[in-house]
Amino acid sequence: MKKEVRRMLEKIRRVIDRHPLAWVLSMTTISVICTVLCLSGVIAAFVYSSTFTQGIANALFPMLLVGINMTALVANVQRLSELLEEQKRNLRGSEKSP
Numbered sequence: 001m002k003k004e005v006r007r008m009l010e011k012i013r014r015v016i017d018r019h020p021l022a023w024v025l026s027m028t029t030i031s032v033i034c035t036v037l038c039l040s041g042v043i044a045a046f047v048y049s050s051t052f053t054q055g056i057a058n059a060l061f062p063m064l065l066v067g068i069n070m071t072a073l074v075a076n077v078q079r080l081s082e083l084l085e086e087q088k089r090n091l092r093g094s095e096k097s098p
Helices: 002-018 020-047 052-096
Strands: none
Touching: 002 020, 020 052
16 A cells, blocks of 8 residues: 555656646646635625624634645746746756857
8 A cells, every 4th residue: 555655656756857847837727716705705605694793703714724725826827937937047058058
């Protein structure tokens, strides 16, 4: 069982190493979708609550998830910008060499 899991994780790591930009783009997309879903959960918690304090109580967990997802989203966007800058530098370097 452990060997199978390690083998699977090794395959995933190889894919990430081969296609880092695609990996970051997919993770960014997943972060955006999860953030929107959690925000809709916060809105639903307020809409279907009879009092404001009950709405706050019902929305605490979705708010926590929104915070986690926003942190992941910011990290993914930052990594995406780093990868794009690196690609720009590589393209400029290859254009200058004869």
